[in-house]
Amino acid sequence: MNGTSISFRIFCDEVARYGDDVALDVIDSAPRELKERPKIVTMANLRKAAKILWQFSRRIGKADVTLIVGSHQFLLSIGSLCFLIAKLARKPCYFRSFGYLDRYYENLSLVPRWVFRHVMLNLDGLFVESRLSQDNLRPRVGEKVRAVPGYRLMPDATSDAPGDRSAPGGDLRLVFLAHVREEKGVFILLEALRTLAETHGRSVHCDIYGPILEGSRERFDLEIESTSNATYGGVLQPTKVVETLAQYDALVFPTFYAGEGHPGVLMEAMMAGIPSITTAHRSIPELVEDGVNGLLIEPGSVAELVEAIRTIDSDRKLLKELARASRRARNNYDAAKVVPHWLKLMQLSVGTGHGH
Structure with missing residues (x-):
């Protein structure tokens, strides 16, 4: 869907x-x-x-x-x-x-x-x-x-504080959830993950979910095979989205899709109580405020995406603050x-x- x-x-x-x-x-x-x-x-x-x-x-x-x-x-x-x-x-x-x-x-x-x-x-x-x-x-x-x-x-609000997923020094677990196509930024994400695997001292892993559009399948299969810190998890049922997102530290959504409005996955990340690393593209800044409930990067910038992931990995206090603000922001939607x-x-x- x-x-x-x-x-x-x-x-x-x-x-x-x-x-x-x-x-x-x-x-x-x-x-x-x-x-x-x-x-x-x-x-x-x-x-x-x-x-x-x-x-x-x-x-x-x-x-x-x-x-x-x-x-x-x-x-x-x-x-x-x-x-x-x-x-x-x-x-x-x-x-x-x-x-x-x-x-x-x-x-x-x-x-x-x-x-x-x-x-x-x-x-x-x-x-x-x-x-x-x-x-x-x-x-x-x-x-x-x-x-x-x-x-x-939105679920009933029981607490403004999400669970403690990001223990100091632990691996950073990221998630991408969208249609797997170039314009949603999946190939930018894979390139950033390969850069992190080569240059970053600690482990960062990303699970990718979503239907693969036919025009992107061949390239995606080749690139994910060469990205050791990424795994494709298939297509999630809508009823499983929020509970799956809640298992991760942050959503990564580097979209530059021309048709983007208010991406539902950003609201679902709020429901799960995790922050989003996404782009300052179109109306996305209406949902995610840079440094408040997530981090914004320029569309298409692998370097900025790598830096944003490094930021939340090295500053787990910031990560928790972003997560709390993301959870509170869900009331607007x-x-x-x-x-x-x-x-x-x-x-x-x-x-x-x-x-x-």
Whole structure:
């Protein structure tokens, strides 16, 4: 599952807590599998698009509000047609985008950009994941753009202090969890680990988890075989992510992925009570403050990544302070707080006994 699918499932589960106050009727448009460079126009996709539009047309009459959640390409294509149907039916229509909608919009050619801007201007609301996207889009589409951050189902807070994983002088255990592809920084991480194995006095080991995208498989197999202090652990089930992360000293996530918004794995690291070494890329500094609940490096810099790992390995007091702050920061991304706020922005106040 990718981050958007996980977030939407959490949204549905959280809305279900309100019983009869808000009822969901979901039309599933998710692809069966994630591909690195998927083909957009295929017969299978056209058949699926026709099915989605038919279902949407039949069900919209019973809805009070329509919420379209999807990729930027989906919002521009099928999502725009759903918007048109909603407007013809005189139903409020909202879009929810994850990731980098502002950059996607700027990179469109003239005609698609005009179509997308026209749709955004006539929506009842556009929800983006980060303040960065909100600030970049507001000059174009106005105040209806609202930042609703990424979120996860946070456990009850029992303590602000994580467990003592980082004994002085002990091995430093790192973890990488993401799709295994170049843009997520996995090859930068492997190069940094090889450098540490050659030059660093103490043992640093990193376990890597996540599905390997086909375009990266051959290179990844070759590089991890030559990296003695890295191990591939396969794909984790979503229910096992937090408890697995909690076994490590820190998350390493040197992403430079163009579509990055609020990466779910950073919130999951907060849930596990471990700090993150990640990049000052796009809106990531909204989640991780350098030197407070993690360390930030420049995207693509192996040298800075090596130095950041050395820093937390040599200063275990700092490591513990970062971990405590990471655990506290999770409250900002609690679905129990974010989802009700989101519903209110759609003028669906819970406790009214209606809403569909």
